Amino acid sequence: MSEPEEHVVLDRDDLEAWAALATMLEWLPAALDAGLRRNANLTHFEYGILYALADAPDHTLRMSVLANYANSSLTRLSRAAARLETMGLMHRAPDPSDGRYTLATLTKLGLEKFQHATPGHVQTVHQLILDPLTQAQRRQLREISRRITRAIRDEEGWQPATSRDRSG
Amino acid sequence: MSEPEEHVVLDRDDLEAWAALATMLEWLPAALDAGLRRNANLTHFEYGILYALADAPDHTLRMSVLANYANSSLTRLSRAAARLETMGLMHRAPDPSDGRYTLATLTKLGLEKFQHATPGHVQTVHQLILDPLTQAQRRQLREISRRITRAIRDEEGWQPATSRDRSG
């Protein structure tokens, strides 16, 4: 009755690490979104799409490739693309050389939006994540994140995207 | 990779730390939810509610207190409570001593569900988060998470829940 879990427990250190991570997991995405929403009216996910397109040759990518970059299911990307399209930030069209593919292209407005949003977002990342840490911690954060990410991939055999990027 | 942003950038180390974190942020919550969903058909959030109630005297808490424990808005909790109620896992009733409050109580079934779900969840946390890390990294993870969480609180003046201070 005092301890709700009777079988297996996390020891004190583990519990603290887990609790701290869980709290961060709860708040950080919302905080990141909030910054972007305030200064560009974009979600972090949408920003990621603009980022990938801005970075691509001709500001153009196939939807499926874009879904990979954004760690997203094709469904989710499709919906987001529809939103960004109505905002005039991007534009979809069938690939003229192979009608099965859809090419997403950043519009001029979309590029401007991205460029407008970026400095503030970088600043947010600094304020919330990098500046509070020592340089050693930043390196640890990278390593820790990678290990956890790898564990997820390994354990789950998991892929969120429709993926199977066989480009070509 | 050319840099699409022209003004301010993250240096290589920072960028890697941030990218690694962003990837983890994208996958970890889904992976955690997936484990719980598989072995108990609960979301992580719902599990958190059961956890808090199981831990409370008489397995009972006020909704607003519960919202605190769960880092949740009252609205979100209210919806989740409705769900858990239809599953027969908990039960709400006005506080007899002060009708403004609502008391949430774990049912017998809810407690069983929680106890059933816990070992698997703890195992998932171990597999995905703790086991892949060295002990030093676990301590670093705790510290890093706390620093980031503190930065969020400080920068944003932010509170997701408890007191909705809508003046009006």
Place this chain on the structure above:
DNA sequence: CGCGATGACTTGCTCAGTCAAGTCAAACCG
């Protein structure tokens, strides 16, 4: 050529979450 298989999206349904507005009980104040 023609017809089924395959792959790349897109869409209908449904659900969880948010914001804003509503409800309802108690406290506060004249």
Place this chain on the structure above:
DNA sequence: CGGTTTGACTTGACTGAGCAAGTCATCGCG
């Protein structure tokens, strides 16, 4: 007392995401 305010939820309208089913172009094979 009675009206107003306050605080604790709850609800309505709407949005974003997932799954599964659908669409549509091309490919493979006879």
